[in-house]
Amino acid sequence: MSAKPKTTEPKLPVLKGQDAEDAVLEYLKRMNRPFGAVDVSANLKGAVPKTATQKILVALADKGEIVQKTYGKTTFFVANQANLEDMPAEKLAALEAEHKALEEENKALAAEVRTATTELAKLRNTPTDAELSVELQRTIGAVEKARARLQPLRSGAPLVTADELTQLDTEWARWRTEWVRRRKIFLTFWQMVTDALTPQEADELAEELGIEHDTLEHVAIERGPLCVPAGVQVLGKRRR
Template sequence: MSKKKENEAEAASSILEYLNTQNRPYSAGDIFSNLHGKFGKTIVVKACESLASSGKINEKIYGKQKVYAPKQTQYADYKESDLQQIDEEIKKYEKICTELQRSCKVLEEEYRVLKSSLTTEEAIARLSELNKICQNNQDHLKRIKSESNHISPAEKDKIIKNRKTAVQTWKKRKRIASDMMDAILENYPKTKKQFIEDVGIETDEEYNVTVPQI
């Protein structure tokens, strides 16, 4: 027998003895740690799988992890049917546990929503605040409607139209003046600023005004 096979056989024997002595389930990683690195981790994994495939120990899969446990028939007068029944009960309770966890998540979400909502006292206070704002707005609206200096829609349209005409005229005249000034400055020996001072032109910029938007 090769050295590798001897190590695997020794590891299998030691692991079987360890599991039977402890009488509790372990993962291959746990067994490797508990044997204090006596055998390499790869050898421990192979030995566990070999013992399980030969029926010397039990193998259970939980998610992505495999767990190994000793055969219980060596400790008491168990029947295989008894063990199967226990396995069925385990599956039943695992299903119940999963359903409870799902229900717990739903309740946690409901609690989160309720926690972020206003309490009854806060809702009453907020409603009172909004009622006051609403009443103030209604009073303000009533005062506006009772004023006698309102203008009719026709008068309003006329004002807007006159303003639009005035702004357009302002823009037009400003553009004409700018074009005339540019034409003169082509042959003027001084700067634009000096020309404005010499002629005495008053500009919008001098009075910090701009043409309004229509």
């Protein structure tokens, strides 16, 4: 993969003499804030070299075009405020009116942006036609499956006989007893193995060995009506 060519800004021609001086003075007047020679040269994109900029600034200060201020070892230059054009009251009022109008326009645009952002969020959360079609087909399939399961009930056919319920009760009691026995053996063995371990170490060991403890579904079944003491409930009949 070839490297992308670096984009470089076009280099401005170097100004000399009066052109350089005019450029420096015009920049300070336009910005009307203190700058050092390095900043002025950098902001002019190198059109006036740093050394020349320093000499021009000193010369302009000697002429009174700009003011030179020294703070410690740092020297700043700023346009001479006495030489700047006074702002007529009419022009100032017009600028203030323009500023106010722009502020109002900005508020209106900000409100439009908020409205558009809200609408965009709604559109992004709305399923597409393709997604709706998939969901519709899934729902239709679920309805058809449910109707097929209800069909025996509607036709009056018996679902489970008494003998089948008794067989289910017997199988359930048998395999649950076996499960309880095996769980008790595991818990006893696991207590012996992890007795000297911290809870965190025990969890790490269980994860390393791939041991899966009872899930919330298992706990719910154990606490549910299927696991009440024998004689209180069977699958087919519940004592009220």
